[in-house]
Amino acid sequence: MKGKIALEEHFAIQETVDDSAGFVPADYWVELRARLLDLNDGRLREMDANGVEMMLLSLNAPAVQAIPSVPTAIEIAQRANDFLADAVAKQPSRFQGFAALPMQDPEAAIVELRRAVRDLGFRGVLVNGFSQRDGEDAILYYDLERYRPFWAEVEALDVPFYLHPRNPLRQHSTIYEGHDWLLGPTWAFGQETAVHALRLMGSGLFDAHPNLKIVLGHMGEGLPYSMWRIDHRNAWVKTPPKHHAKRKIAHYFIKNFYLTTSGNFRTQTLIDAMLEVGSDRILFSADWPFENVDHAANWFDGAAISETDRQKIGRTNSIGLFGLDDVLASGGAAKPLQDVD
Ligand code: MN
Secondary structure (H helix, E strand, O other): OOOEEEEEEEEOOOOOHHHHOOOOOHHHHHHHHHHHHOOOHHHHHHHHHOOEEEEEEEEOOOHHHHOOOHHHHHHHHHHHHHHHHHHHHHOOOOEEEEEOOOOOOHHHHHHHHHHHHHHOOOOEEEEEOOEOOOOOOOOEOOOOHHHHHHHHHHHHHOOOEEEEOOOOOHHHOHHHOOOHHHOHHHOHHHHHHHHHHHHHHHOOHHHHOOOOOEEEOHHHOOHHHHHHHHHHOOOOOOOOOOOOOOOOHHHHHHHHEEEEOOOOOOHHHHHHHHHHHOHHHEEOOOOOOOOOHHHHHHHHHHOOOOHHHHHHHHHHHHHHHHOOOOOOOOOOOOOOOOOOO
């Protein structure tokens, strides 16, 4: 399929690139590092060879979220966002941007959010899980009361918020002790991010701000597969749920969330996600440079789904969600469906 739009595609600046070392063996680091720092020829070649018209770019992980000093977190977020804005300005029909935000300080996050959306023209924000902050024992999840003004601003600006994974801190990872192979994308990323998303859903956040749009990668971090059980366990026990939300958790998952295919190139998993949230809320992504664009594209282009759904997931859902029709060279129109013999 030509004209695909990919959403969970990362870059790095010199100050953050080393955060991605360790996710691949040392002899692959030279290649991964080069991929992260390249916003020109190599990346565009990958896109052209695999029918990807546009990437929405975001900073690598955990980057800003793992900088406990608030002034430094603010500075790195600004620097990354300025760098990305420059890259987007050079090729706006191929690249658009997600903002990095210093979530350690909700007020500073609001200031940078406004700057990124209004001044830099970013299409949304991408945050790498919880934040660490100097002087706080606890790590900061965004269901906390202090983040309500931030969420009000996200809703007012009407931009999607991509909740991207990071690893749990070592001191919170006793379940993984002796089993480091489970960290990162193998398992811990998904578990960490799924719980964070459930915290948002159960907190009542989406009752207060019903128009928030949250994006999850990796086909929903396992949540589609578990959503029914979350709301229906022990159904014979007629007591109200213990969370603070007014409705069932699935209500918010279907209404406020969008899922991408990043790093999870499996038709069986896609079908399950489609059965839970519908093809209008699923969007193509690769997770470059941690995954290959050709692995994502070859799988997606041949996946056994309808051509109508392929166009939605591969392209038109993203144009609608991020308002991209003004920047695509093709004008944003859906490519005509190929004739089916
Ligand atoms: Mn990613």
